[in-house]
Amino acid sequence: xxxxxxxxxxxxxxxxxxxxxxxxxxxxxxxxxxxxxxxxxxxxxxxxxxxxxxxxxxxxxxxxxxxxxxxxxxxxxxxxxxxxxxxxxxxxxxxxxxxxxxxxxxxxxxxxxxxxxxxxxxxxxxxxxxxxxxxxxxxxxxxxxxxxxxxxxxxxxxxxxxxxxxxxxxxxxxxxxxxxxxxxxxxxxxxxxxxxxxxxxxxxxxxxxxxxxxxxxxxxxxxxxxxxxxxxxxxxxxxxxxxxxxxxxxxxxxxxxxxxxxxxxxxxxxxxxxxxxxxxxxxxxxxxxxxxxxxxxxxxxxxxxxxxxxxxxxxxxxxxxxxxxxxxxxxxxxxxxxxxxxxxxxxxxxxxxxxxxxxxxxxxxxxxxxxxxxxxxxxxxxxxxxxxxxxxxxxxxxxxxxxxxxxxxxxxxxxxxxxxxxxxxxxxxxxxxxxxxxxxxxxxxxxxxxxxxxxxxxxxxxxxxxxxxxxxxxxxxxxxxxxxxxxxxxxxxxxxxxxxxxxxxxxxxxxxxxxxxxxxxxxxxxxxxxxxxxxxxxxxxxxxxxxxxxxxxxxxxxxxxxxxxxxxxxxxxxxxxxxxxxxxxxxxxxxxxxxxxxxxxxxxxxxxxxxxxxxxxxxxxxxxxxxxxxxxxxxxxxxxxxxxxxxxxxxxxxxx
Amino acid sequence: xxxxxxxxxxxxxxxxxxxxxxxxxxxxxxxxxxxxxxxxxxxxxxxxxxxxxxxxxxxxxxxxxxxxxxxxxxxxxxxxxxxxxxxxxxxxxxxxxxxxxxxxxxxxxxxxxxxxxxxxxxxxxxxxxxxxxxxxxxxxxxxxxxxxxxxxxxxxxxxxxxxxxxxxxxxxxxxxxxxxxxxxxxxxxxxxxxxxxxxxxxxxxxxxxxxxxxxxxxxxxxxxxxxxxxxxxxxxxxxxxxxxxxxxxxxxxxxxxxxxxxxxxxxxxxxxxxxxxxxxxxxxxxxxxxxxxxxxxxxxxxxxxxxx
Numbered sequence: 001x002x003x004x005x006x007x008x009x010x011x012x013x014x015x016x017x018x019x020x021x022x023x024x025x026x027x028x029x030x031x032x033x034x035x036x037x038x039x040x041x042x043x044x045x046x047x048x049x050x051x052x053x054x055x056x057x058x059x060x061x062x063x064x065x066x067x068x069x070x071x072x073x074x075x076x077x078x079x080x081x082x083x084x085x086x087x088x089x090x091x092x093x094x095x096x097x098x099x100x101x102x103x104x105x106x107x108x109x110x111x112x113x114x115x116x117x118x119x120x121x122x123x124x125x126x127x128x129x130x131x132x133x134x135x136x137x138x139x140x141x142x143x144x145x146x147x148x149x150x151x152x153x154x155x156x157x158x159x160x161x162x163x164x165x166x167x168x169x170x171x172x173x174x175x176x177x178x179x180x181x182x183x184x185x186x187x188x189x190x191x192x193x194x195x196x197x198x199x200x201x202x203x204x205x206x207x208x209x210x211x212x213x214x215x216x217x218x219x220x221x222x223x224x225x226x227x228x229x230x231x232x233x234x235x236x237x238x239x240x241x242x243x244x245x246x247x248x249x250x251x252x253x254x255x256x257x258x259x260x261x262x263x264x265x266x267x268x269x270x271x272x273x274x275x276x277x278x279x280x281x282x283x284x285x286x287x288x289x290x291x292x293x294x295x296x297x298x299x300x301x302x303x304x305x306x307x308x309x310x311x312x313x314x315x316x317x318x319x320x321x322x323x324x325x326x327x328x329x330x331x332x333x334x335x336x337x338x339x340x341x342x343x344x345x346x347x348x349x350x351x352x353x354x355x356x357x358x359x360x361x362x363x364x365x366x367x368x369x370x371x372x373x374x375x376x377x378x379x380x381x382x383x384x385x386x387x388x389x390x391x392x393x394x395x396x397x398x399x400x401x402x403x404x405x406x407x408x409x410x411x412x413x414x415x416x417x418x419x420x421x422x423x424x425x426x427x428x429x430x431x432x433x434x435x436x437x438x439x440x441x442x443x444x445x446x447x448x449x450x451x452x453x454x455x456x457x458x459x460x461x462x463x464x465x466x467x468x469x470x471x472x473x474x475x476x477x478x479x480x481x482x483x484x485x486x487x488x489x490x491x492x493x494x495x496x497x498x499x500x501x502x503x504x505x506x507x508x509x510x511x512x513x514x515x516x517x518x519x520x521x522x523x524x525x526x527x528x529x530x531x532x533x534x535x536x537x538x539x540x541x542x543x544x545x546x547x548x549x550x551x552x553x554x555x556x557x558x559x560x561x562x563x564x565x566x567x568x569x570x571x572x573x574x575x576x577x578x579x580x581x582x583x584x585x586x587x588x589x590x591x592x593x594x595x596x597x598x599x600x601x602x603x604x605x606x607x608x609x610x611x612x613x614x615x616x617x618x619x620x621x622x623x624x625x626x627x628x629x630x631x632x633x634x635x636x637x638x639x640x641x642x643x644x645x646x647x648x649x650x651x652x653x654x655x656x
Numbered sequence: 657x658x659x660x661x662x663x664x665x666x667x668x669x670x671x672x673x674x675x676x677x678x679x680x681x682x683x684x685x686x687x688x689x690x691x692x693x694x695x696x697x698x699x700x701x702x703x704x705x706x707x708x709x710x711x712x713x714x715x716x717x718x719x720x721x722x723x724x725x726x727x728x729x730x731x732x733x734x735x736x737x738x739x740x741x742x743x744x745x746x747x748x749x750x751x752x753x754x755x756x757x758x759x760x761x762x763x764x765x766x767x768x769x770x771x772x773x774x775x776x777x778x779x780x781x782x783x784x785x786x787x788x789x790x791x792x793x794x795x796x797x798x799x800x801x802x803x804x805x806x807x808x809x810x811x812x813x814x815x816x817x818x819x820x821x822x823x824x825x826x827x828x829x830x831x832x833x834x835x836x837x838x839x840x841x842x843x844x845x846x847x848x849x850x851x852x853x854x855x856x857x858x859x860x861x862x863x864x865x866x867x868x869x870x871x872x873x874x875x876x877x878x879x880x881x882x883x884x885x886x887x888x889x890x891x892x893x894x895x896x897x898x899x900x901x902x903x904x905x906x907x908x909x910x911x912x913x914x915x916x917x918x919x920x921x922x923x924x925x926x927x928x929x930x931x932x933x934x935x936x937x938x939x940x941x942x943x944x945x946x947x948x949x950x951x952x953x954x955x956x957x958x959x960x961x962x963x964x
Contacts, residue, residue, distance in 0.1 A: 007739045008757050008781055010857035011885055011898070012699055015864050018871040019892030024941040116876070146869045147876075149840055172840070174865040228868060279890070327936065409945050466943075468798075618841075 016231035017275040021322040021330070022283055025119070029412040029464045030372075032382035032402035034122040034477045036509065042521070043112055045569040045579035047608035047626035049156065049164060049185075049649070051112060052105050055138070056583050057565055058120045059507040060525035064590070064638035068189020068214035069246035071105045075122060075135040076481065076503045076527065077559030078638060080489075080592040084425055085454070087125075087133035090140045091238065093269055093287045096132055098312055098362070099342045099442045101425030104291065107265040109220045109240030111166055111183045113154065116143045122507065123458045123479065124420030126398035127370050127384035130336065134422040134456040135481075145170070145226035145236075146177030150618075151656055158626075158649020161188030161215065178225035189214030189247070193641040198598050207252040208596070208641040218244045236271035248438045249297065255436040259297035266290050281322040283334075289314040295437050299349075307347040310439045315339045328374035332384075337365045340391065342426055344441030353434045358444040360426060362391025370400075380404040382416070390423040394453055410466035417460075421453040428487060428495040448495040455484045475509040486531075486555075488543050489592075498541070501531035501555045517571040524564045531555035548589040548598065558591035560599075575612035575622070580605065590638050602635040604628070604644070621654040686714045687916045690731035692745055694738030696721040703737050703757065703901040703908075710909025715916055733915055735908055742778075746770045754921060756908040757781045757901065759857070761811050763924055778924035779907050782857070783884070783897055785813065785820040787960065791897045791932070792882065793824055794955045795946060796852060800826050803850025803879075805843055807860045808832040833861060840869065847874055853881045855888065867891055880942055889933040895946065897956075899927035932956070 028035055036058045048054055052071035055061045062074050066081035074083040082102040088095050090110060095103050121129065121137040129137040148170030156164040163186045170179030190212045196205025222240035229235075242265045249258040269287035276282070294309035320334035341361045348355040370384030385399035402416030429451050430442040460479040467473070486499025505527030512520045534552040537544040548557040563586065569579035585602040589595070610624035625648065632646040691707065693700040708717060720726050723740040728748045735754045736742040739762050742755035746766050752775035755763060760780045770776065783791075792802065802821055806812055818828045829849040833842050839861060847853065853874045855862050862870070871892045874881050883893030886900075907928050915921055932949040939946040947955070 006694055007759060007762060007857075008694070009699070010859045010862070011781055012901070013859070013864060013885075013887065015867050015887045015891040017891055018868045019875060019935075019938055019941075021937070023892075024937055027940050027943050029943075030940060144872055146872065149838070172869055177869070231864065618838075 014231060016228060017279075020273065020275050021279075021281050021324075021332075022273060022320075025117075028475065029406070029414075029466075030380060030404060031121075032128075032400060032404070032414075032416055033125050033418075034414075034460060034462055034475070034479075034507065036120045036122065036523075038118040038120070040116065041519070041569070042567060043115060043118075045567055045608065046581055047579065047606050047624075047628065049112060049162070049626075050105070051108065051110075051115070051118075051140070054112075054118060055120065057521070057523065057567060057581075058122070059509055059523040059565075060122060060505065060527060060563065061120070062560070062563075062585075065190070065642050066639060067246075067248060068187070068212065068642065069106060069216035069248065070214070072102065073105075073138065077529065077555075077588060078590040079558075081638070082425075082427075085132075085135040085422055085456075086138060087129055087131075087136070088138045088140070089129065091142055091236075091269065092139075092271075092285055092318070093267065093289070094130065094132075094314075094316070095289070097289070097291055097314065098340045099310060099344070099360075099426035099430075099440055101132070101423070101427070104244075104263060104265065104293075106216055106218060106246060107242045107244040107263040107291065109222045109242040109265060109267065110140070110142060111181055111185070111220070111222075113152075113166060113168060114142045114181055114222060116141045116147075122477070123460060123481070124398070124418045124456055125400070126386045126388075126420040127368060127400040127418070128332075130366060130368070130386065131364070131388050131390065131398075132420075132422050134420045134454060142222075142224065143179065144177070145179050145224045146172045148179045152653060154651060154653040156649050156651040159647045160191070161186060162647070162649045163187070164651075175229050176225060176227050178223065180221070180223045182221050184217075184219050186217040187215070189216060190637075190641070191643045191645040193636075193643050197636060197640040198596065198600070200596065205596070205640075207250070211251050211641050212643070213247040213249070213251070213258040216244070216246045218242055232275050234271075234273045236269070236273070238269040238271075239267060241266040248295070254300040256438060257297055257300065259295060259437075261293060261295045261438050264290075264292045279324050283320045283322070284317070285320075286317045287315075293439055295439060297437060299436055301436070302349065302352070304349070305347070306349060306436055307345075308437060308439055308441050309345045310441060311343045313341045330372045331369065332372075333367075333369035335365065335367050337363070339363045342442065344439075346432070346441040349434065349436065356441070356444075358430075358442055360430065360442060360444070362426070364391045364423070365389055378406040380406075388421075390421075390453065392424065392429070394421075394423070396421045396453060410468065412462075412464040414462035414464070415460065417458065419455065419457045421455050423453055424448075424451045424487070424495070431489075431493050431495065433493060447493055451487060451495045452485050452497050454486055454497070457482045457484070471513045473509075473511045475507075477507045478505075479507070480504045483531075488541070490541060490543055496541070498536055499531055499533065499544070499555065501529055501533075503527060503529045503559070518569065520566065520568045522564070522566045524562070526562050527559050528561065529553075529556045529559050543592075546589075547593065547595045549595075554589075554591065557589040560586040560588040562586045575614075577610045577612075578608070580607045582606075593639065597636075597638065597640045599636060599638065600634075602637075603633045604635065605630040605633075619654070619656050621652065623653075624651045625649075626651070686716050687732045688716045688730075689718070689912060690726075690729055690734045691717060691719040692723060692726045692734060692736045692741040693719065693721055694723045694736075694740040694742075699901055700737050703905045706902040706905035707735070707909050707912075710906050710913075712913045712916065715912065733912060735912065742766055746776075752776070752915070752919075752921060754778065754908060754911055754915070755924075757904050760924075760926070761813060775921055777911070777921035779904055779911065780924065780926045781899070781904070782926070783899070783930060784926045785817045787926070787930070787956065788817075788854075788897065789820045789824060789826070790956055790959045791952070792821075792826070792852065792854070794952050794959070795882070795895055795934075796880070796944065799851035799880075801849065801851040802826055802828050803846040803853050804828065804830040804856060805839075805846045805853070805861055806830065806832060806856050806858050808834050810856075810858050810860075812856050812858070839866065840873065843870060843873055847877050847879055850879060853879055855881055855883050855893065857884060875938075875942075878942055880938070880944065886931075886933050889935045892938055893935060894938050894942070894944070895932065895934040895949075895952075897930055897932050899930045903927060903929045903931070 072083035152168040166183035220242040227235040296307040316338040318336035366388040368386040400418035462477040485497040490496040533554040546554040612622040614620040755778040880894035883896035
């Protein structure tokens, strides 16, 4: 004991503010939006090994794959394979990137094991999560730097080339905590389609057969440090890197034959949080993302090589201040500035098109404020908005207001209305004249200069009930989302606004625990849409002609009417555990696909068994077996040759 | 210490003593109280200020800013603030002594070292386990598994806590952290078996550098931490029950006043008044409905009054 140590000081010592406002997650019953939280337990129990698959556990969400190596996630049915209406953030860093305004899920420098939890906001949330959150926001929160003190090695081997290795290590210190991940992950994507889909003849389905070249391989690392020199300041330092190679293209496409697409993605993020005496909190966050992609392939159109690349840089700084006026009123406000630069290079396709390069830069800023006011202990009013000037000079205001009423301590009613805009992507505005391959080397001049931001207005009524005697919670939501100025590809090179659509539906999540060692989560969504798609098609917009036989509204067809998922997990004595998941999705016609890709009913069951062991001496770990599509139900994802047969893998994890 | 300095110090002290005796002679009926602080920092100053305000007229108060300054000075009553002052005074004098702001287990040690002297009493710093258990039950009536992590070399009276908990159908998981044990491995063991983590004043575990990962680990599991000061609650503990230096000083003032009349000291006792703080933000994120601090206080006062 230090000589100056006073025992009574143990009672009165000053402590750092650890669970400050930005650290605390909002309980569902207080959130201004419908929200689904996927926590570590669910991540493990699901048995999934990629992030996008986890969103199958969110009611109403659609997880699609253009190829096994090109996943996308959307809400309100299927969009095209770029899914531009979802904002995705990792620790507050937007990975929704130009020029396509999409997320390159396979090139994110983060493993499932690095994730603490994922919060999915179903509905627009511009006031709290910035621009482009039209359909919703996926917010991935990675593990704290100080969560791990030791080393972990994990190896996964399985069918379909599943081959993952990851090493994690971390240290906790007096003022510095850090952790690091090194990982290698690989798989061979989907299975081969061996018979024509959807009752097609062999000739009709020929191009789809054995067309599944979708291997995917990533090498990645990430590092996170938390430096807390004193009781009031906290510095978050992160960087990460992913080198991804994936198969893209099609055996029957002369302009986009099967080849490798290389992506190199890296980021640096610096955050500073300071807590003041009045418990207000200042947060400054800066990050830089670099995302480079390139591809080289031989086109059989003109027998020659095409080499092209797209390099994107993003810098963003955000300042946010959380100010508690009183126990019952809190204001979060701030500003952000973002700069995106996209450089593309396109090799000569003589004599059709000359080589060209483009370099485009956009800058945008936003101001936001969000007030949380407990009008009475039972009534919570969330109000706020975001004022943004996007990269194309559009000024937009996205307001939100929501009222949560605790009818009884365990029963909450929520109603809200919000608006959000989606900034046109560079790809939509500056679409290239000719675009062989996978990448879009955007034009220097806008081909669709009048393409406007899409607007979404969302209205909802929600109910959250906690039935403690039955260990059950119920989350219900009725919603109506109105899309205006919905964009679509009018000709092969220009984009137009003009879709008006309404999405209405019911979403439900039921959670029940049978006892301390077992949990069940059931999600259900029923959704209907109507749009002016049929009228637009009749007016000559060929792109909106419906591919489904019984409905001329192409938007309505692109939504599975009913979808559901269930996840059950059970822990036994002796470190054994079992979990099973079930997924269901009604038939649908993917939005921009032809009738060939009509998606039949999906049913899938996954199971996981695991055993943890503890050899003593600080040496422990677990071994698990995951079987996906246990009953080998035949189904396809988005594109008809994406066939997912039963597969399995074994994971061994050691901790020391 | 050189002899010269020793003489100088003796002279100084004699002068100081003389200085005290002069006002004493003017208030012959007055009582002479010597307040000995363990240290001169704000914590003890707050105590001293409140104590002074709570003394009845006619009592002569003199104060020593540091425990080392005490060298057997005479007074009718020596009031010590903090452990080092209590230890020094207990060794150096047999005068009547009131040890304030001292943990109950430390006081037991002190008494063992000091030959039984009738005129020794204390106002403890810690809350009695019974009150702590009532508090737990009032805050989280549905959580019955209480976890405690403590260093093997501290003595906090876990057996007494266990029996106080068991009396009300609550259970205790207490794990002692050995010198070579990893804090967070042991913490995980406690958290696995508990629904509530009860923090204890043990600076080798609950230090300002460890508290962040302790709070984050328990928060991650949805387990609230119960602290023992305002600063815990601000840091992220769900709630705390504690007595402020001012409350202890008021109580010491009252005990002094009664001593001035009776020349008797009561038995050593726990703090009579205490405060309750609740972090409602943390409660909300953990999905817990907690009564306001005032309501909890009233409930505790009531249950303390009930016959057991």
